[in-house]
Amino acid sequence: MNTHVVDHPLAAVLLTAMRDARSDNATFRAALRRLTHMLVYEAMREAPVETFDVVTPIATTDGVRLTHPPLLVPVLRAGLGMVEQASSLIPQARVGFVGMARDEETHLPVPYLESLPADLFGIPVYVLDPMLATGGSMVHTIELLVARGATDVTAVCVVAAPEGVAALSASGYPVRLVTAAVDEGLNEDAFIVPGLGDAGDRQFGPR
Ligand SMILES: O=P(O)(O)OC[C@H]1O[C@H](OP(=O)(O)OP(=O)(O)O)[C@H](O)[C@@H]1O
Numbered sequence: 376m377n378t379h380v381v382d383h384p385l386a387a388v389l390l391t392a393m394r395d396a397r398s399d400n401a402t403f404r405a406a407l408r409r410l411t412h413m414l415v416y417e418a419m420r421e422a423p424v425e426t427f428d429v430v431t432p433i434a435t436t437d438g439v440r441l442t443h444p445p446l447l448v449p450v451l452r453a454g455l456g457m458v459e460q461a462s463s464l465i466p467q468a469r470v471g472f473v474g475m476a477r478d479e480e481t482h483l484p485v486p487y488l489e490s491l492p493a494d495l496f497g498i499p500v501y502v503l504d505p506m507l508a509t510g511g512s513m514v515h516t517i518e519l520l521v522a523r524g525a526t527d528v529t530a531v532c533v534v535a536a537p538e539g540v541a542a543l544s545a546s547g548y549p550v551r552l553v554t555a556a557v558d559e560g561l562n563e564d565a566f567i568v569p570g571l572g573d574a575g576d577r578q579f580g581p582r
């Protein structure tokens with residue numbers, strides 16, 4: 376599986392604000408929005424484009440548009456903080472929603488929402504979730520997408536654990552990962568170390 380770590384000083388500064396336990400909810404959300412802009416921008420670097428004639432006030436020249444406008448899929452709750460920025464960067468994108476919350480004992484995802492187009496064949500899908508920990512939530516989301524015909528999925532995450540990267544890779548699904556960091560690993564509660572805590576709680580408060 377292809378993993379692209381967006382290694383840029385401006386991304387690192389924003390990630391630092393998100394990691395910092397002193398950042399309040401508003402500061403955390405603002406940093407997540409701005410970092411999402413960079414991650415999605417990088418994730419779209421190889422997106423195919425087609426040309427068409429555009430008429431400037433002076434002459435006709437080649438204009439460019441995305442060949443396949445993507446579907447964005449925020450994973451609720453934490454992914455909600457990424458979708459506004461991603462869709463403002465790609466105004467042509469559609470948006471689907473998946474909701475799930477990890478069981479605190481088993482660490483397995485418990486799905487509670489699935490609102491996706493029925494047919495995803497030929498549509499690039501960008502899954503937005505700040506955290507890739509065990510990988511269970513992302514693998515479940517990709518299962519839903521592949522069942523609808525998706526063959527081109529990009530997971531856009533802020534922080535990934537090596538365990539989650541391995542789980543995505545082992546899933547065999549057609550997925551690549553774009554992230555700002557691959558951290559050390561998981562603790563006994565399956566939280567990413569050093570990570571940034573609970574990305575849902577840090578945006579919206581405890582469930
Ligand atoms: O890789 P995993 O081990 O599955 O963990 C990652 C998931 O955990 C977080 O969501 P959480 O379950 O805390 O729900 P929330 O977004 O509502 O806080 C995060 O946003 C991911 O969806």
Ligand SMILES: O=c1cc[nH]c(=O)[nH]1
Binds near residue numbers: 574
């Ligand atoms: O570190 C973690 C792991 C899962 N979910 C989070 O929000 N943070």
Ligand SMILES: [Mg+2]
Binds near residue numbers: 573575576
């Ligand atoms: Mg959470």
